[in-house]
Amino acid sequence: MKYYIRIAVLSITITCGFLAASFGQGYEIGAKITGVRDSSLILGHYSKNSTQFIPKDTARADASGNMVFKGETSLPGGLYVILLPGNQRWIELVYSGKEDHFSVATDTSDIIGHMKVTGSRENELFYTYQNELKNKAKQIEVIKTEKNADSQNKLTAAQEEFKSYRLKFLADNPEAFTSKLLKMSADPEIPAAPKMAGGKTDSMWVFNYYKAHYWDGFDFSDGRILNTPFLEPRLDRYFKNLVVQTPDSLIKDADWLVNKTAGNKEVKSYVAYYITNQYENPKTVGTEGLWVHMAEKYYLSGDMGVSEDVKKRIAEKVNTMKYLLVNKTFPALTLTDPTGKKVDLKTVAANYMVLFFYAPTCGHCKEASPKLVAFYEKNKANGIKVMAISTEHNLAEWKSFVTTYHLEGLINGFDTLNEIDFNKRYDVVTTPTIYVLDKNKKIIARKMPVEQLEDFLNYYQNRMAKKI
Secondary structure (H helix, E strand, O other), rough: OOOOOOOOOOOOOOOOOOOOOOOOOOOOEEEEEOOOOOOOOOEEEEOOOEEEEEEEEEEEEEOOEEEEEEEOOOOOOOEEEEEEOOOEEEEEEOOOOOOOOEEEEEEOOOOOOOOOOOHHHHHHHHHHHHEEEHHHHHHHHHHHHHOOHHHHHHHHHHHHHHHHHHHHHHHOOOOOOHHHHHHHHHHOOOOOOOEOOOEEEOOOHHHHHHHHOOOOOOOOOOOOOOOHHHHHHHHHHHHHOOOOHHHHHHHHHHHHHHHHHHOOOHHHHHHHHHHHOOOOOOOOOOOOHHHHHHHHHHHOOOOOOOOHOOOHHHHHHHHHHHHOOOEEEEOOOOOOOOOEEEEEEOOOOOOOEEEEEEOOOOHHHHHHHHHHHHHHHHHHHHOOEEEEEEEEOOOOHHHHHHHHHOOOOOEEOOOOOOOOHHHHHHOOOOOOOEEEEEEOOEEEEOOOOOOHHHHHHHHHHHHHHHHH
């Protein structure tokens, strides 16, 4: 198991503007950094991940590396950074929100090793731990270079020694924000898994234990966790790697997690926003149902306290998407083909139907069309049909596109009456947009890239065959 708190990034990106502060008595953080002189430095805190931070103040180092960050308004608690000139190196500080006046002194040749703290118990703890971690890491690296029979035993002993140090550190400082940072930075400790019949380890037990204890180190009632680099990456990993990518599983886990944040409005708002944002246009086909659920339960209900204008926009999107989710029957769609005949989707018999919404003036559509035709020619014998639907209303451009890109073998549709809003009716926000329907016109995939059509249908048909 890894125990750490250093943030493994190469650089920090400033994501918002700020005004240099020179306020008064709200906070005062002094620093003497040997190796820095006659330069402006930035103080800011992390913003939910390890690659961005929010600037809060600037100070100028004198010829001896002395500077003071000072302001009238208290800073929000979190894990802070003094960004050094060049934006490639930084000094981390724990700002608990309770210690407003303190100072640090260090040397750029060894920031951790030379760190001296005055007036901040949190930063004393932080750098005591950092030094212990640094020294133990050096010891372990030396042991790894020793190639003898006792190397593994020495390595295990060193790791256990640091594990014991860490546990004692956390037990001795249970209320420290530094302890919360340490807990958030580490994965849960997994005990030995029970054995199954035959002596094999129960891998599902390991997975289920890990998932059940994944959030143990997070105090969601503490808003300071929003100003650290740990929350967003952990959310990302949880939903991508630990939750089954089906709407039912995602909804269950999303509601459970949002409920855990009920003790802090800001944390709850961010977690709900993060989940909702990830699944409006998700990478996994068919999981938009989570977005609809989050929108209805947390935003349209008033739980998140958004403005009426935002609510209206969300409601319009929900009213479109809720009828276009996987497992829903595709809404009625009647168009006109190039000969002037009506084409009613519900009357077209096919084992599978691919709906290809495109714009004749769209460059991506022009690139996708030959691939779509090739897919159709290869698979039409299996009862697969393709309906290509123009979302624009220029008749000449539509007919030219059909002939230029050889779509004559497909079912081609055009809205001759110019009465369909393809965005609001069928969630065609960008083109091309592809839906895949089964023989009953039930949606089995949406927003599918044309390159993935064949692989998806092969997978889907194999899965359906196993259910029979």
